[in-house]
Amino acid sequence: MITLTDVHKAFGSNRVLRGVNLTIPSGESMVIIGGSGTGKSVLLKCILGLVHADTGSITLDGEDVETASRDTFLARFGMLFQGGALFDSLPVWQNVAFRLLRGSLKRPKDEARAIAIEKLRRVGLKPETADLFPAELSGGMQKRVGLARAIAAEPEIIFFDEPTTGLDPIMAGVINQLIREIVTEMGATAMTITHDMSSVRAIADRVAMLHDGVIQWTGPVTEMDATADPYVQQFIHGRAEGPIEAVR
Amino acid sequence: MSILAPVAAIGRLVLGGLATLGRLALFGVEAVSHLFRPPFYPKEFLHALMQIGWFSLPVVGMTALFTGGALALQIYAGGARFSAESVVPSIVAIGMVRELGPVLGGLMVAARVASSIAAEIGTMKVTEQIDALVTLSTHPMKYLTVPRVLAATLAVPVLVAVGDSIGIFGGYLVGVNRLGFNPATYLKNTREFLEWSDIASGLWKGAAFGFIVALMGCFYGMHSGRGAQGVGRATKSAVVAASVLILATNYILTEVFFSA
Numbered sequence: 001m002i003t004l005t006d007v008h009k010a011f012g013s014n015r016v017l018r019g020v021n022l023t024i025p026s027g028e029s030m031v032i033i034g035g036s037g038t039g040k041s042v043l044l045k046c047i048l049g050l051v052h053a054d055t056g057s058i059t060l061d062g063e064d065v066e067t068a069s070r071d072t073f074l075a076r077f078g079m080l081f082q083g084g085a086l087f088d089s090l091p092v093w094q095n096v097a098f099r100l101l102r103g104s105l106k107r108p109k110d111e112a113r114a115i116a117i118e119k120l121r122r123v124g125l126k127p128e129t130a131d132l133f134p135a136e137l138s139g140g141m142q143k144r145v146g147l148a149r150a151i152a153a154e155p156e157i158i159f160f161d162e163p164t165t166g167l168d169p170i171m172a173g174v175i176n177q178l179i180r181e182i183v184t185e186m187g188a189t190a191m192t193i194t195h196d197m198s199s200v201r202a203i204a205d206r207v208a209m210l211h212d213g214v215i216q217w218t219g220p221v222t223e224m225d226a227t228a229d230p231y232v233q234q235f236i237h238g239r240a241e242g243p244i245e246a247v248r
Numbered sequence: 249m250s251i252l253a254p255v256a257a258i259g260r261l262v263l264g265g266l267a268t269l270g271r272l273a274l275f276g277v278e279a280v281s282h283l284f285r286p287p288f289y290p291k292e293f294l295h296a297l298m299q300i301g302w303f304s305l306p307v308v309g310m311t312a313l314f315t316g317g318a319l320a321l322q323i324y325a326g327g328a329r330f331s332a333e334s335v336v337p338s339i340v341a342i343g344m345v346r347e348l349g350p351v352l353g354g355l356m357v358a359a360r361v362a363s364s365i366a367a368e369i370g371t372m373k374v375t376e377q378i379d380a381l382v383t384l385s386t387h388p389m390k391y392l393t394v395p396r397v398l399a400a401t402l403a404v405p406v407l408v409a410v411g412d413s414i415g416i417f418g419g420y421l422v423g424v425n426r427l428g429f430n431p432a433t434y435l436k437n438t439r440e441f442l443e444w445s446d447i448a449s450g451l452w453k454g455a456a457f458g459f460i461v462a463l464m465g466c467f468y469g470m471h472s473g474r475g476a477q478g479v480g481r482a483t484k485s486a487v488v489a490a491s492v493l494i495l496a497t498n499y500i501l502t503e504v505f506f507s508a
C-alpha cells in the first residue's frame with residue numbers, strides 16, 4: 001500500500017503539489033486524471049524519489065520512501081515514462097531486458113533476449129523490432145517499448161505515465177487490456193496517468209482526480225459517472241465551461 | 249537600492265561560483281568513492297575506452313606532429329641568436345614531453361571528449377533517461393560517470409605518450425629536412441638529454457587531465473538544464489571548465505614536479 005500524506009512540491013514559485021493525500025491499496029489499479037500541467041507526472045516521480053517532495057510523507061507498506069533502502073525499494077517498481085525515456089545507445093531488446101542483463105536479476109543473455117521478445121509481443125511489437133534502435137521507431141512504438149521495459153522484470157508495483165497517448169485506438173485497446181491483465185493475473189499494483197476516458201474505464205479500480213495541487217476527488221471507478229463533483233463532471237465530459245479554467 | 253545593485257550582482261556571481269565549485273568537489277569525491285565499490289560495468293568501461301582513447305588518437309597525433317615541427321623551427325630561430333642551434337633536438341624532446349604533449353593533448357581531448365560526454369549525458373538527463381536508469385536500479389554515477397572517468401584517466405596518459413613520440417618525430421622531420429641536422433646526431437641528442445622523470449611527469453599530467461576532462465563532461469551533463477538550450481549550455485560549460493582546469497592544474501603540477 002502506498003500512502004501520501006500532505007505532500008507539497010514547488011518548483012521555484014510554481015507550487016505544483018499543495019497537500020496531496022492519497023492511498024493506493026495493494027493489488028489495485030489506481031488511475032490519476034487531471035488537466036495537463038497539474039503535476040501528475042511530478043506526483044509519480046515523488047513516490048519514486050526521483051523528485052523530492054518539499055514537505056509531507058510518502059510511505060510504501062508503512063516505510064518512508066526517503067529512508068527506505070533504495071535498491072530493495074526500486075527493485076519492486078517498474079515505470080513507464082511519459083516520453084518513453086528509452087536508452088538510445090542500446091537496441092530495443094537490451095532496453096527491454098535492461099534489468100535482466102545486470103544487477104541482482106541478471107540472467108543468461110539468450111534467456112534475457114527471449115523474455116524481451118515475449119514482452120515486446122505482449123505490447124504488440126514484432127520480434128524484428130528487437131534489434132532496431134529506439135531512434136528507428138515511431139513515437140507509439142517507442143511508448144510500447146517503454147511499456148515492455150516497465151513490465152519486463154515483473155515488478156510488484158507499476159507506474160504508467162500516459163501509456164496510450166499517441167497510439168491508435170486498437171493498440172490503445174491492446175495496452176489497456178494488458179495493464180488490466182497485469183493487475184488481475186499478476187496481482188500487481190498499478191498507478192496509471194491518462195487523459196483517455198475509455199482507458200480510465202478499462203483500467204481503473206479506483207480513480208483520483210488531481211486539480212490545483214490537491215486530490216479533488218477520489219473513489220471507485222463505478223462511482224465516477226454518478227459523482228456530483230463539478231470538476232470530475234467537467235473533466236469526464238470534456239466541457240469547456242465549468243470550474244476548471246481553460247487557460248492554465 | 250540601485251547603488252547596491254552592482255554589488256549584489258557581484259555577490260550573486262561569487263556565491264554562484266563557489267556553490268558550483270563545492271558541488272563539483274562533492275561530485276568528484278563521490279565519483280572516486282564509487283570507483284572501488286561494485287557493481288562495476290566493464291562493458292561501459294571498454295566502450296568509453298574506445299571512445300576516449302582510440303578515437304582521440306588522430307586528433308592528438310596531428311596536434312603533436314605539427315607542434316613538434318613548429319617547436320623545432322622556433323627553437324632553431326631562437327637558438328641561432330646565441331649560436332645554440334644544436335640544442336634543438338633536446339629542447340624539442342623536453343618541451344614536448346614535459347609540457348606541450350600533455351597540455352595540448354589534454355586540451356584537444358577536452359574539446360573532443362568533454363563536449364561529447366556532456367552532450368550525451370545532458371541529453372539523457374533531459375529525456376528522462378537518467379531517471380529511467382534509477383528506476384531500473386542502476387546508479388547513474390556507477391553506470392555513466394565511473395566508466396568514463398576511469399577510461400579517461402587511463403587513456404589520456406597513453407595518448408600523451410603517443411603524442412610525445414609523434415611530436416618528437418615531427419621535430420625530427422623538420423630538423424633533418426629543413427634545418428639540415430644529421431639524422432643520427434638528432435636522435436642521439438634527443439635521447440641523451442631526456443630523462444625518465446621528464447616522461448613520467450608528462451604522463452602524470454595526462455592522467456590528471458584525463459580525470460578532469462571526463463569529470464567535467466559528466467558533471468555538467470548530469471546538471472544539464474532543461475531542453476536543447478540546457479544541453480547546449482552544459483556542453484559549453486564542460487569544455488570551458490575542463491580547459492581552464494587543465495591549464496591551472498598544469499601550473500600546479502609543474503610547480504610540484506619542478507621543485508621535487
Ligand SMILES: Nc1ncnc2c1ncn2[C@@H]1O[C@H](COP(=O)(O)OP(=O)(O)OP(=O)(O)O)[C@@H](O)[C@H]1O
Binds near residue numbers: 037038039040043
Ligand atoms: N524538473 C522540473 N523543473 C521545474 N518545473 C517542473 C519540473 N517538472 C515539472 N515541472 C512543472 O510542474 C508542473 C507539472 O508538471 P507535470 O509534468 O507533472 O504535469 P502533468 O500533470 O504530468 O501534465 P501532462 O498531462 O501534460 O503530462 C508544470 O508546470 C511543470 O512546468
Ligand SMILES: [Mg+2]
Binds near residue numbers: 040042082161
Ligand atoms: Mg505528465
